[in-house]
Amino acid sequence: MNENIVKRNELLAQRVIKGLSSRNMTGYYAESREAALSLALSLIPEGSSIAMGGAMSAHEIGLVEALKNGSYHFIDRDAMADKRAAMLAAYDADFFLTSANAMTEDGVMVNIDGNANRVSAIANGPKKVICIVGMNKICKDLDGAMKRARNVAAPINAQRFGLSTPCAKTGACMDCKSPDTICCQFLITRFSRHTDRIHVILVNDALGF
Numbered sequence: 001m002n003e004n005i006v007k008r009n010e011l012l013a014q015r016v017i018k019g020l021s022s023r024n025m026t027g028y029y030a031e032s033r034e035a036a037l038s039l040a041l042s043l044i045p046e047g048s049s050i051a052m053g054g055a056m057s058a059h060e061i062g063l064v065e066a067l068k069n070g071s072y073h074f075i076d077r078d079a080m081a082d083k084r085a086a087m088l089a090a091y092d093a094d095f096f097l098t099s100a101n102a103m104t105e106d107g108v109m110v111n112i113d114g115n116a117n118r119v120s121a122i123a124n125g126p127k128k129v130i131c132i133v134g135m136n137k138i139c140k141d142l143d144g145a146m147k148r149a150r151n152v153a154a155p156i157n158a159q160r161f162g163l164s165t166p167c168a169k170t171g172a173c174m175d176c177k178s179p180d181t182i183c184c185q186f187l188i189t190r191f192s193r194h195t196d197r198i199h200v201i202l203v204n205d206a207l208g209f
């Protein structure tokens with residue numbers, strides 16, 4: 001990666017981390033995917049129960065594979081036939097792994113969801129939440145973050161899941177009320193009342209959508 005991009009990402013990440021701290025959340029900066037993996041594993045004690053939602057970024061840094069192969073109780077929703085049982089187990093997990101559809105420079109996270117299992121677990125339930133966020137998700141302000149969530153993340157996710165939404169066909173949000181819409185719930189995480197619950201690892205790379 002170009003050294004000027006690296007420098008810019010590092011400086012920007014420090015601003016985001018300061019913003020997160022002001023919101024009672026903990027931010028970290030990882031200079032590579034490998035560093036992010038090692039940092040995430042250092043936060044999760046062996047024996048912990050772990051659930052996840054919408055965490056393509058956690059896959060991309062190798063975290064999901066490491067947890068599945070390690071001494072952890074990984075709650076694998078995809079492998080469970082009873083999705084309601086999987087959802088309820090996730091709410092009671094020690095850790096919830098996720099990302100953000102977008103983040104502001106001052107540490108506000110934006111997530112959209114269709115079924116709401118992901119945004120509800122970020123908001124409440126699991127004891128701790130670990131978000132893996134590539135620097136490609138950082139936006140100037142809340143307006144920019146909402147636009148990114150609706151015009152970048154959502155169309156790609158709609159295409160990925162084969163949904164019949166306007167954005168899947170056009171690549172941009174049409175503010176639909178389609179039965180397939182994935183924009184049922186918008187979660188704006190601007191403060192954590194619970195100290196040491198939400199941890200955000202910013203990664204010097206483009207991750208997820």
Ligand code: SF4
Pocket residue numbers: 150151154155158165166167168172173174175176177178180181182183
């Ligand atoms: S509101 Fe509809 S068109 Fe807009 S991003 Fe969501 S699913 Fe796509």
